[in-house]
Amino acid sequence: MFKQIALSLLVASIATPVLADGEVNVYSARKEQLIKPLFDKFTEQTGIKVNLVTGKDDALLERLKLEGENTPADLLMTADAGRLYRAVEMELTQPVESATLKKDIPENLRDPANQWFGLTSRARPIFYVKDKVKPEELSTYEDLADPKWKGRICVRSSDNIYNQSMLGSMIAVNGAEKAQAWADGLVKNFARPPEGGDRDQIKAAAAGQCDIAISNTYYYGQMLTGEEAEDKAAAEKVAIFWPNQSDRGTHINISGAAVTKTAKNKDNAVKLMEFLVNDESQKWYAEANQEYPVKTGIAPSDMLKGWGEFKADSLNLSELGKHNAEAVKIMDKAGWK
Amino acid sequence: MALLTALPILAVFGYVFVPAPEVWQHLRETVLTDYLLNTLWLVLGVGFGVLLLGLPAAWLNSMCEFPGRRLFEWALLLPMAMPAYIIAYTYTGMLDFSGPVQTLLRELTGWGYGDYYFPNVRSLGGAITMLSLVLFPYVYLLARAAFLEQSICVLEVSRTLGSNQWQSFFRVALPLARPAIITGLSLALMETLADFGTVQYFGVSTFTTGIFRTWFGLGDHAAASQLAALLMGFVFVLILLERWSRSRARYHHTSNKYSRIPKFRLRGWTAVAAVLVCALPLLLGFVIPVGQLLHWSIKVASKGLDSDFINLVWHSLMLASLAAVFALLLALILGYGKRLNNDPLVNIASRIAAMGYAIPGTVIAIGVLIPFAWADTQLNHLSKQFFDSNVGLLLSGTLFTLLFAYNVRFLAVSLQTVEAGLGKIKPTLDNAGRSLGLSPLGVLQRLHLPLMKGSLLTAILLVFVDVLKELPATLILRPFNFNTLAVRAYELASDERLADAGLPSLMIVAAGIIPVILLSRSISKSRAGEH
Numbered sequence: 001m002f003k004q005i006a007l008s009l010l011v012a013s014i015a016t017p018v019l020a021d022g023e024v025n026v027y028s029a030r031k032e033q034l035i036k037p038l039f040d041k042f043t044e045q046t047g048i049k050v051n052l053v054t055g056k057d058d059a060l061l062e063r064l065k066l067e068g069e070n071t072p073a074d075l076l077m078t079a080d081a082g083r084l085y086r087a088v089e090m091e092l093t094q095p096v097e098s099a100t101l102k103k104d105i106p107e108n109l110r111d112p113a114n115q116w117f118g119l120t121s122r123a124r125p126i127f128y129v130k131d132k133v134k135p136e137e138l139s140t141y142e143d144l145a146d147p148k149w150k151g152r153i154c155v156r157s158s159d160n161i162y163n164q165s166m167l168g169s170m171i172a173v174n175g176a177e178k179a180q181a182w183a184d185g186l187v188k189n190f191a192r193p194p195e196g197g198d199r200d201q202i203k204a205a206a207a208g209q210c211d212i213a214i215s216n217t218y219y220y221g222q223m224l225t226g227e228e229a230e231d232k233a234a235a236e237k238v239a240i241f242w243p244n245q246s247d248r249g250t251h252i253n254i255s256g257a258a259v260t261k262t263a264k265n266k267d268n269a270v271k272l273m274e275f276l277v278n279d280e281s282q283k284w285y286a287e288a289n290q291e292y293p294v295k296t297g298i299a300p301s302d303m304l305k306g307w308g309e310f311k312a313d314s315l316n317l318s319e320l321g322k323h324n325a326e327a328v329k330i331m332d333k334a335g336w337k
Numbered sequence: 338m339a340l341l342t343a344l345p346i347l348a349v350f351g352y353v354f355v356p357a358p359e360v361w362q363h364l365r366e367t368v369l370t371d372y373l374l375n376t377l378w379l380v381l382g383v384g385f386g387v388l389l390l391g392l393p394a395a396w397l398n399s400m401c402e403f404p405g406r407r408l409f410e411w412a413l414l415l416p417m418a419m420p421a422y423i424i425a426y427t428y429t430g431m432l433d434f435s436g437p438v439q440t441l442l443r444e445l446t447g448w449g450y451g452d453y454y455f456p457n458v459r460s461l462g463g464a465i466t467m468l469s470l471v472l473f474p475y476v477y478l479l480a481r482a483a484f485l486e487q488s489i490c491v492l493e494v495s496r497t498l499g500s501n502q503w504q505s506f507f508r509v510a511l512p513l514a515r516p517a518i519i520t521g522l523s524l525a526l527m528e529t530l531a532d533f534g535t536v537q538y539f540g541v542s543t544f545t546t547g548i549f550r551t552w553f554g555l556g557d558h559a560a561a562s563q564l565a566a567l568l569m570g571f572v573f574v575l576i577l578l579e580r581w582s583r584s585r586a587r588y589h590h591t592s593n594k595y596s597r598i599p600k601f602r603l604r605g606w607t608a609v610a611a612v613l614v615c616a617l618p619l620l621l622g623f624v625i626p627v628g629q630l631l632h633w634s635i636k637v638a639s640k641g642l643d644s645d646f647i648n649l650v651w652h653s654l655m656l657a658s659l660a661a662v663f664a665l666l667l668a669l670i671l672g673y674g675k676r677l678n679n680d681p682l683v684n685i686a687s688r689i690a691a692m693g694y695a696i697p698g699t700v701i702a703i704g705v706l707i708p709f710a711w712a713d714t715q716l717n718h719l720s721k722q723f724f725d726s727n728v729g730l731l732l733s734g735t736l737f738t739l740l741f742a743y744n745v746r747f748l749a750v751s752l753q754t755v756e757a758g759l760g761k762i763k764p765t766l767d768n769a770g771r772s773l774g775l776s777p778l779g780v781l782q783r784l785h786l787p788l789m790k791g792s793l794l795t796a797i798l799l800v801f802v803d804v805l806k807e808l809p810a811t812l813i814l815r816p817f818n819f820n821t822l823a824v825r826a827y828e829l830a831s832d833e834r835l836a837d838a839g840l841p842s843l844m845i846v847a848a849g850i851i852p853v854i855l856l857s858r859s860i861s862k863s864r865a866g867e868h
Contacts (some may be wrong), residue, residue, distance in 0.1 A: 058553035207435035
């Protein structure tokens with residue numbers, strides 16, 4: 001038994017780093033179940049094998065940095081624009097010239113210098129309990145700091161990158177001082193200390209703990225389509241409000257990808273990115289994960305359509321990364337746990 | 338060897354002397370007090386909790402006879418197979434405001450939010466409870482082994498000198514078992530300090546989450562590693578405590594005469610109390626959470642069970658067994674190095690290496706990557722020069738890195754167990770062996786190994802179960818296309834798909850049960866008088 005194990009270890013450790021042509025190596029912060037089916041399709045169509053490691057975005061960046069020019073990774077995928085910005089700052093990526101990517105992905109959802117590209121998008125709107133809040137009472141994110149919402153808001157911890165990015169976008173638009181005042185006011189309006197994930201905020205609202213929850217759209221979509229009866233019942237008690245429709249639009253974020261600086265299979269990596277924004281892949285994302293397609297002209301799933309059209313913030317998402325550290329500090333100061 | 342294991346820890350501390358005044362000022366003004374207080378309360382709370390749950394159960398199971406004892410004896414180890422972050426998922430799922438228990442309560446009574454008090458699972462108290470429930474077996478395990486190994490003569494002597502059952506427990510058995518109890522306690526506390534999954538899920542900010550947030554969120558490596566240094570301060574105090582408790586006395590066996598422990602038969606209400614003391618931790622720490630996992634797994638079994646899943650199981654088991662064997666070998670080498678020549682350098686290095694147990698896996702993973710990636714770069718330079726080709730990441734891109742990281746993280750477990758085993762063997766025995774013509778290796782082979790069989794098995798099995806549960810280092814260091822059960826469970830849970838995470842979680846627990854049972858059997862048999 002031990003010999004077998006030792007042998008398989010030996011084989012694994014020798015075989016792993018030597019990668020043949022016709023492959024592409026991906027470091028992904030997106031969970032395996034959200035991308036693997038598309039990778040399999042890609043391999044089927046092109047014959048190019050996709051090797052995958054998933055992990056936390058920051059840890060993957062650290063690994064990339066430490067591995068330096070010897071890294072086997074060709075493509076970095078993250079679930080957030082801020083991290084892609086950080087990868088560019090750390091000089092881990094390279095620009096890609098691809099007419100397809102330029103054509104298919106709107107300008108604000110990709111890096112101005114073509115270092116990274118958005119592949120799917122999701123919004124972070126306000127969810128309100130239908131029988132407690134009238135949509136007319138809601139207007140903007142900024143308004144959530146108003147004392148009238150005291151003890152009525154649920155949102156997750158400031159450790160979470162979605163909140164950091166949301167605040168980052170406000171720093172970009174309103175400046176750090178106003179963002180601080182907003183965060184201070186918002187924290188005063190919390191119904192409870194932040195805990196749990198995005199779904200938990202919606203569940204807490206549905207159960208009566210708060211009247212308003214901030215959450216990403218695809219969690220809401222998954223609750224409605226999932227197998228958990230309780231999740232579904234909770235999601236049905238709340239409705240979406242699209243904030244800031246009369247000014248900058250609702251905050252959005254992307255999942256995206258960048259080719260690493262030392263990619264040995266650059267062509268394949270670009271092919272994979274192009275594959276991920278083709279009509280079929282974009283539709284799959286929308287159906288399987290309730291995310292919005294980045295490609296214009298692709299219809300989102302019926303469920304997303306049912307939530308109505310909205311104006312999305314057109315801020316270039318690089319700004320989220322630029323203001324990330326500042327956002328964390330502001331949250332600390334506001335006592336946003 | 339010890340230095341090599343200490344390397345990753347030292348690598349992270351390379352940043353300690355880089356000044357980061359701005360970030361520190363920010364931390365001091367905002368979150369540092371929280372980190373300090375929460376960590377302190379967590380350690381105190383879990384320390385109290387594991388003793389409360391572990392000690393009485395250990396004593397009852399070694400010295401008394403009551404209904405169900407044969408079952409409790411090994412079943413009390415089962416919570417060990419349950420990763421802390423997974424028990425946290427299950428209890429949150431059950432007891433959250435929107436969970437079934439509170440919802441039912443509200444439906445029955447018509448109460449709404451704020452009308453009644455219900456303890457919040459996601460809190461410091463919740464984290465203390467979760468960690469205590471899965472970590473008490475460390476105390477139970479080591480205390481029981483110690484109680485069983487005590488020569489009964491000592492206890493009998495104390496009884497003949499007029500002590501009653503309780504007095505002989507407090508005056509004789511407990512002090513004699515103290516090193517083992519403190520070893521168990523320090524393992525549990527180190528595990529507490531290193532915990533990331535539970536406290537993060539509960540939103541309790543401790544040093545561990547603070548290090549992560551400072552390193553990544555604020556992007557400041559210097560301040561983060563200085564925080565880690567502070568954390569090490571805590572650990573160092575723990576280790577000193579443990580040393581100090583041993584320093585004043587040596588605890589070799591005072592007699593080699595053993596007789597069967599005459600089990601004290603409990604009847605009536607004392608028996609009921611004994612059953613309760615044993616059943617409660619077992620129910621809360623294992624039966625109920627496993628029930629919840631089963632419930633979730635059955636819901637999704639149709640889509641979760643496939644060849645992919647079998648692969649996950651195989652990867653997890655392979656990694657855990659390999660790591661356990663390596664950790665044992667390393668612990669033997671270090672333990673013997675210390676016994677044979679008490680070199681202060683070896684001593685310090687092995688102390689530092691053993692600190693890995695209290696360091697969050699994330700920090701260790703980065704600490705391992707720093708020197709390995711450097712070595713790989715050098716290797717590639719060389720191979721480019723001589724063979725004009727790159728060899729790729731021979732070290733940092735393979736399973737080797739991962740195994741190394743596990744060893745840094747879990748060496749303390751095997752080392753402490755091996756040292757405890759060695760400590761009980763009187764040095765005069767070595768001398769006798771040597772004078773009879775045995776080489777040092779011969780002493781090991783012919784005398785120590787047979788005497789330490791129980792300790793060695795304990796060391797292997799403890800590391801096996803720990804690696805099975807380990808998450809952050811695995812997540813960061815694993816090679817391409819290589820996932821484990823823990824990674825799968827985490828990915829699903831962090832995507833807030835608790836029900837889907839049930840199946841891999843349950844499998845981790847199931848795979849951990851077998852070694853836990855083996856462990857318990859080996860301890861029951863380890864008493865010299867009971868073959």
